[in-house]
Each structure stands twice: as structure tokens, then as C-alpha cells.
Amino acid sequence: MLGRFKGIRGSRTLNIRTTLLLSYFTIILICIALVGSVAFSIAYNSMQKQVEDSNVQFVRQIEVNLDNDFHNKRNVLLAPYYSEAMIDGINDYASMKEQSRFLFRQELGNLFLKSFNITPIRDFVRFQIYYSDGELLSSSDNYKPWTAAQARASDWFRGTVELDGKVFFSGIPAKQAGAEEAAYATSLLIRDFANPDQFIIVRAEYSNDLLRNISPKSAATRMIILDSQDRQVYDTAGADKPLATRLMSRLGSASGQFWHAGAAGDDLVSYVKSRYSGWKIVLMTPQAEIFAPLEKIKTSALMTVAVAFVLAFLISVLFGRSITKPILDMYKTVNRIKRGDFSVRVPVGRNDEIGRIAMNFNAMQDELQHLFESKYLYQIRLQEMQLAMLYSQINPHFLYNTLDSIKAMADYYKVQDIGAMAQSLADMFRYNTKNRDDVVTLQEELVQIEAYMNIQQIRFDDKLSYVTEIEEELYSFPLLKMTLQPLVENAVFHGIERKRGKGLIHIAAYRDQEQMVLAVSDDGVGISETRLAELLARLRPSSLSDPVAETAGGGGIGISNVYSRYAIRYGERFAMTVDSRKGRGTCITLRLSESEG
Template sequence: MNGIGRLLFFRRSIQAKMALSFMAVCLVPLVLLGWASYSWYAHLVENRTAEYNAKLMSTFTTDMDQFLVQVEQFSYTVYQDNFQALWKDSLNANDFEKIRDQLGMNELFLRQEEFYNFRGIVQAVTLLDGKGAVFYENKETVKPDYRFGGEIWLRMLQSGDAGDWLLGPYLTQPWLPDNLAPSGEQADDFKLTYIRKVSDLQRPQTILGYIMLHFSLKEVQKFLLPLMSDSSGSMMIVDRNAGTIVYDTDVGLIGQAVPAGIGKPESGGKGYRITSEKGRKYLVTSASLRSVDWDVYCKNDLAALLADSRRMRTITLLFVAASFALAILAAQFLSAGLVTPIKRLKNAMLKVSQGYLGVQANRLSQDEIGELGRYFNEMIGRIKYLIEQVYRAELHEREAKLNALQAQINPHFLYNTLETINSMAAVEGVRKVGDIARALSDMFRYSIKAGGIQVDVADEIGHIRNYLKIVSVRFEDKLTFGLEIPEELLRYKMIKLVFQPLVENAVFHGIETKRGRGEVRIEARKEDGDLIFIIRDDGTGMTEEQLASLRRRLADSSATGTSEAGAGKVGVKNVHDRLRFYYGDPYGISLDSRPGAGTLVTVRIPASLE
């Protein structure tokens, strides 16, 4: 029976299989959830409450850390060049100059308050000299004649054991003026003071003094307000180093010692724990601040959290039923959404298999199926490109065959005519004419001889020598020619009629237009399994525009070279195309030229003895 079920399942369409699988995957956990919902509810509420509290506390710690970092950054105002200049000048100035310097400091602090939006947050700023004596405060906060040398935190800062210090919260301090004594014990009455050691920018080892930033505990309380309004638990912040309570929902506990049973914040796992106090269970969530050694605790009564458990059982059962119905609808929707693009892609492939390459997969999504459709479109584009390339190659091949047939028209008549000219020249004693005729006859014979397109490098060099015999008659002593071909390279194979068009261009476009004597050289070497031939001349060269135009023409595979060199000649473009066609893309011709310095043509072909 199981075998028959599997057979019926796998014979269904993809859409049906996906729908059945999705409903099966959804149904099993939903049934289990309905059966175990009541027993799991307590654990669910516990986790959800803890997670919610953790998010709220994470928001608080992030905001509080950011606030304390901004307080620290605000204290860096004293490290501005112009502020330190005012500070140093004020230490040795007369009363008038001190007032002027302090007004300048006030202006700088006001700018920073505007920048950090600290107007009304930092209640006062006090500056102490290196010995702990007050020499500046923008508001009356500290007794002017008070000496801070006996304070523990000052000694810690002077010794280098601490770079900054967060003091408080406190209601009173010995350095507070009597008129600033608090009238009660509200959060607004408690103060915090941030203190930083200030070094001389020009002499970092020298301590200029200390900056004290005074602000109210209400600045901490305002970050706790969202937690206290959205949570039914109580909140407490403790200073883990001092062992005192920084803040508590019960304001009367602020500044008191931390209760022994509070424990430490969770440093891993769930980030919360369950504790028992006087027969009642509490869920305790905790977190720590990064910028200061403070820990935050939130405590919730579990009995209050689970008060609605009975009603939740009925709601859970209804939720299971509704979820299953929704799962059926979602299964149909999702399966149809996944299968429809596959069907469109299948239809496009069917058209391609029938020879229609103009089809494209459209309405592609951003998932893996859409990516498959894009790959399909790229593949079709590549196939069309390759077909076009093959078609062009066939056209080039037909054109080459036609040119070869035209070049072979009555070759024996040409040979016989040239031999007749050679014989008559010998009889008449005109040897130079005979040499030209003989060289021209050899060139014709070499151009159309049978035996394939490949020849030895030695044969190609011999063809060039015949060409130069003819050209040297015209140019007499204006042209010299040099060859540097290693002996061992002469037996390698190459396609014929490569050098003659390049040497011809060097002679007629470089040497002929040059004033004075010119030289054409052919050099060869073997490099990384390839043969490198260099044809260089010291003629007039080409301008940058001419060189760029010729390079673009060589790179354009759609351009032809039949008209480049004039009637009856094969141009540089034609030679480059034949090399690329026969040997492949990495091979061919490259050019370099400068006006008045000549032209250098590099031919690269694979080194082959066969």
C-alpha cells in the first residue's frame, strides 16, 4: 500500500506535489501544537516576555551607551586648539583677560551644546587646574574655594589608573554650594558628574587639569520611561564596581547597596532566569552597558503573566483550525506561483527546440527560477551570436576561394610570358630586366602553388627577397633591407603571403615619403611557444590619429581588408584577419608608430613544425 501511495504521489504534477508537501508539513506541527498548547503556554509566555523585555532593555542600553558616548565626546571640547589656548592663557592672565577667556570658553561650549543637542541636558561645566582647584564654571555648581585634591577619583585620574570617571548618583557632595542642596528625593534631585583628565596637546605628558560635566539622573530616567510604561515589572540599575543602586523604580533605594540575592547578569544562554522569592516566582531579565560598568535588571511576577492561560487554551485551538485552513490556501497559492514560471520557461525551450531562436523568457522573478530564465536568455543570445559568426566565416571562406580562383586564371600564360621576357633580356644583354622578370615569375609561382596554405618560414623569406629585387630597381640606393632570422626558425611552418603586404606598406608608406635613405628590417624570435616576427622601418611613421584608426580597423571583425591596399594587393587588415581565422584570436598583428620615427609591426603565430 505504501508503494502504491508513493507511486501515485510521484506521478502527480510538480504543483500538486508541492501543495501536498506544504500542507503535510504545516499539518503535523499544527496538530502537535493544538495537542500540547496548554502545557506549553507557560513556557511560551515566559520566553515571549523575556524576549520582549530583552528588546526593551537592548533599546535602553543602546540609547544609554550612545548618550554616555556623546557626553564623552562633548568633553573632548577641551582638546580643541583654540580652547586649550584660552585655557593656558587664562591660567596666567589678569582679571580682565580671564573674563575674556572664559567668555570664549562659554562660546565654544555653547556651540558644542547645539551640535550635540545638549542644551539643558548638561547642567553645568566645571574646569579644574592640575592641582584640583576650580578656575572655571559656566554655572554655579561647585564651591569656588573647594580643593578636590582629597577626592579618590582625582587621585585615580592623577595616577593614570583611570582616564575618566562617572560619579554618582548623589544628592549631595561636600563641594556643592548650600543653595543647591536638594529639597527632596526625586529622580530629578539626584546628580551625575562625568570627569575627564585633560592633557596638553603640545606636551601630552603634561596634565592641564580636569573637566567636570554635571547632569541630572532624569537624563537616565527618560531612557527607562519606555520600559516602565510597556513592562509590568520593576526596573533597577546597579553599579557593579561600587556595588550601589544607580536607579530603582523605588526612588528611596537609589544610592543604597545592591541586595545580596540580585546575582550577576546572564552572560550567555537565554539572557534571563527564573528566581523564587517568598514562594513566588519571578522572571528576571538583565543586560549590561558597554560604556560604563552598569547592569540593568527587569523583574516580572510569573503568576501575573500566566493569568490568562485558560482563555489562551481556547484561543490556541481556534488558531490551529484557522491556521490549517490558511495553510491550504497558502499551499495552493505558493505552488501555483512557483510552477507558473517553470511552465513559461518550458514553453520557451519547446519553441527553441523547434528552431525558433527569437523567443525570450519574460516576466522573470528575482528568485532562482528567474535566474534560470535569465541564463536561458543569455544562452539563446550566445547561440544566435555563434550562428552569425559561423555564417560570417563561411562568407569569408567563399570570398577567399573566389579570389583564389581568380588568381589562378591562366597562370601558365603569365609564366611563359615572363620567361620570354627573361630570355629576350639575356639575348639583348639587359640583365637587370631579366632578373626582375625572373623574380616576378617566382613570386607568381609561389603565390598560387599547390600543396596547402602552410609553407616553411624559409619559403616566405625567399618570397620577400624576390619582392625586394623588384622594388630595389625602383628605389636604387634609397632602400636597404636587413634580416635577423635565426637558422633554427627557418624550418617552422606558417601561412604564406604574410610578410610581403607588410613590407610593401613599410616601403611605399614609410620609406618612399621619407627624405634620404631608409631601412626595412625583419627580425624573428621564439617566445613562450610562439614565433614573433617584427617588421620595422625608419620611415615617416603615423600620427596618433592614423595609428588609432588602423588599430580600430584591425579590432573590427566585421570590417574587410580587400580595399585597404588598393587593387591587386592584400592589405594589412586582410593579413591580420587571415592570421586570426587560421590560428585563433590570440594571434595576429599589433602596431606601434610615431611620426618621424618609423613603424613597428609585430606578427605572432604559434610555433609549429607541422
């Protein structure tokens, strides 16, 4: 029989090992493949998004740099406007004699030579000044590419005239003789605003030093600068590689980004058009350049997955062989801890060791439930009866009758103060014990305060007095029970008692828009700044879990207790403020919403 059991146990143990081996290996295989695919997809999309955003930021930064540089170059061209003699010379040039013309041309050239020297521009090549009829008035060198007629017929001359005071930015024609070192030019029309016919055009040419400096550092990324007429001003790939017509047709908007299929593969094209110059900055990044790091990650990931598969298989084999021993150990352990505390029952669906563990676990849980119902509940009921017996020993009627007897004896012996104090104390106890509601009216709280103040006035003789100022409609306003007494008690013990001479406590209730304002103030000794700061620190939501005072010396139920109860009940619809100055008195104000909610 024992041998038969061992044989069955061994075969079932082998079945568990095989199941665990296949399940564990399959789960790991699926998880690694899933995680690898998701991780690669996320990395691919993230890298693409990052490069797209980076390229957009890069072309916009180039736009800003170009616009700033062009603006500075414009300021240099405005030099004649700072000299009234120059503007007069422009107006009178056509009627000047030859000697005057010579002197004016010389002064005009010197003015711009000084301007370009005072504000040095490293990529500056030359400047030329033309009159309205195309005549070359002055030049910084001997370069004279056009006759007067050719100058007037050129695109840059006509474009500058059309802009009438705005800078015209243009590229340099590739075959322009003697202009090998110049990449682009700026030209500006300068005239007297009252004389549109006589003017000069100042043209300054610049090399591509600035454009090279702002180009991307990556050799694979191509940057192209197009002027307002879509002519290539600068290209990091060289002037002999013009953009494809299909690509140029997609650069029509103010800015954009798209993928373009080129001869060598797909390129990410990002471009922006400058609002200042009308030029376009185009950035082309090959897809292979973008995802080159990702290919290395992909190769590493595949190698990692292959190693993980091998490790997963080995771990699965070891796990399957070792799983049966922990199961047998757990089976023996569960039998030893049947008297522990378990809250769930397991389904019994098999007859192997796991099934035996489940059956023993359920049996243990049944026993625990039986013990709970027969012993634990009995102990709870016993403690409840003992607690009820303890409460029954404190009979409030005995206290009422005793206080009534004291009052009767006081009346009999004509000791009115004792009778009044006993009556007030009895009223207070009745209010605290008979009224079991958490919420009472302001009227009920005031009656309680009346009894309390009667006792204190007898105690302090004529030192203490109080007044109330309540709007008639607020007597029925709901308050939490024991709201006023802690505040009045605080005023008596910490304000009036320590004061020399008489003291006054003032209780006021009035409306302020949609809130009821309840204020308890006194003209006592007040609170020092340090003590007030400590008190205000406790009147915050984080102090709701702090212990509260339980004695009169600590403030009775205390201001903190009143704050905590209202903060829990009303939340943001409640506010408490404490205003006090040393020697001036204290005022505690509660603000409550109309509806308790």
C-alpha cells in the same frame, strides 16, 4: 469493430485524464509547500541577519557619536593649558595669601565660564574645580556636594588622579543630593608637568540630553549605557530596571552579540566597549519586535497557499479533461508532417494515442534517415566532385611553365629586367602554392620578400631600396605564412609610392627579453592622425569578425588581416603597434613570444 475501438479509446483516455489530474495536483502541492517553506526560512534567516547587522552598526555609530562628543568636552577642560599664568597659579596656590587665592579662584572660574560659553554644550549642567587637597576652588553654581576630604576619597577623584592627564568618565550616583538633572560627569587633572604634587581637577557634569537623542526610536528596543565600572549611566527603560547579573557577565569583551533569555522572552543583545571612554553601549531588541513583520508574512503566505491549493485542484481537473483533445490533435498533426526534420526517436511504451504518436514519429524518422543517406549524401558527393573539377582547371604548373618561358625568352632577347621580374614572380607563386604549411621560418619569409622587392625595384627603378637587420639566431624563428609581405606592401604603396624622391624600407628582427620583435619601417609620407586612429581602432580583439581588405588598394591582405591571424593564434602572447607621423614615415612592430604554445 469500430465500436470496440471507441470503447477502448474512451477507457484509455479516462486513464490518462486521471493520471494527469493526480500527477499535476501532486506536483503543484509539493512545489507550493516546498517553495513556501524555503521562502519562509530564507526570509526568517535574512531578517535575523539584517537586524543583527543593523544593531551592530547602530551601537558602533552610537560609540562614534559618544566618542566625538566626549572628545569635544575634553577639549573644553584643557583651557588652563593655554594660559601660562594659570599653570603658575596652580604651582603657587598653596603658598599664596588669601587675597591672591581669591583672585586666582575667580580668574580660574571665569576662564571656564568663558570656555563653556564660547563652546556651548547643550547638555552641560555645571562644573567644579578642586585643588589637589580636595578644596573646591570654583563652581558654576552653588552646588557643593562634597567636603575636601569627601572629594579626595571619592571614586571619580582617585580615578582622575590615576589617569594623570586623561579624561575620567563616570556616572552620577543615583542618590547624590542636588544632582537630579545630571546623568554623567567628566573630570581631568591639570598640572605643571614638572610639578606632580600641585594640581587641579576640573569636573563637568552633563544631563542625558545627548543620550536621549542617540537612543533608538523604537520603544521596544532598550539601550543601556554603562560606565567603566559597569554602573548604569543611562537606560531607556528607566533607572529602576537593572541588568541581570547573568547578562552583565557576558559583556566582558570589547564587543559582541548574543541572544539572551529574559523574563518576557528572548532578546538580541548587541554591545560595544568604547576605546576612548571605556563605556559600554548595550542594545537589547526583543525577538518579537524583530520578527513581528514576519508573522504577518507567514499568515499571508498560509492564506495564499490555501488559495493556491484550491486553484491547483481546479486547474488539474480542467487540464485532465482537456489533455486528451490536444493529444489527438497532435497525433493527426504528426501524421501530416512525417516529411519534416526530427532529430530524436521516442520510446514506445504504451498502446494509446501517445504510443501511436511515438510509433509514427519513429517511422517518419526512419524515412528521413533513408532519404538522407540515399539522396542528401549523394548531392554532397556530387558537389564535391564538381568543386574538384573546378580546381583542376587551375593548374599551377601551367603558370610556372609560362613564367619560365617568359624568362627564357627574356634571356634569349637579352631583356634582363623582364627575366628577373618573371623569375621573382614565379618564386612568389611557388612560395604561395607549394608551401601549404601555416607556419614558416623568418628565413623563408625574407626569401619571399626578396622576390617581391626585386619586382618593385624594377617597377620603381632607383626610387625604392630596402635593408634588413636580422639577428643570426632569429632566422629560424617561426612565423605565420604571409606575415612580412602585407607589411612591406603597405610600406610600398602607402608610404614610398606617394613620396617625392627616394624611399627606404627597413626590416629588423631582434630579441627583447623573452620576446622576438619584428619591425617594418619606412621613411614615406606617413599616416595622418585621423587615418592612424581608424587603423588602430581595427587592431583590437573586437575587430576580428570585421571584413578585411582583399585588394592591393585596400592594403593587400592588409595590416588588419595580419593582426587578426596572430591574435587568433597567439592571443595575449602577441602585440602589434603602429607608429606614424605625417611626412615622417611609418613603423609597424610585432612582438611574439619565444614559444608558439
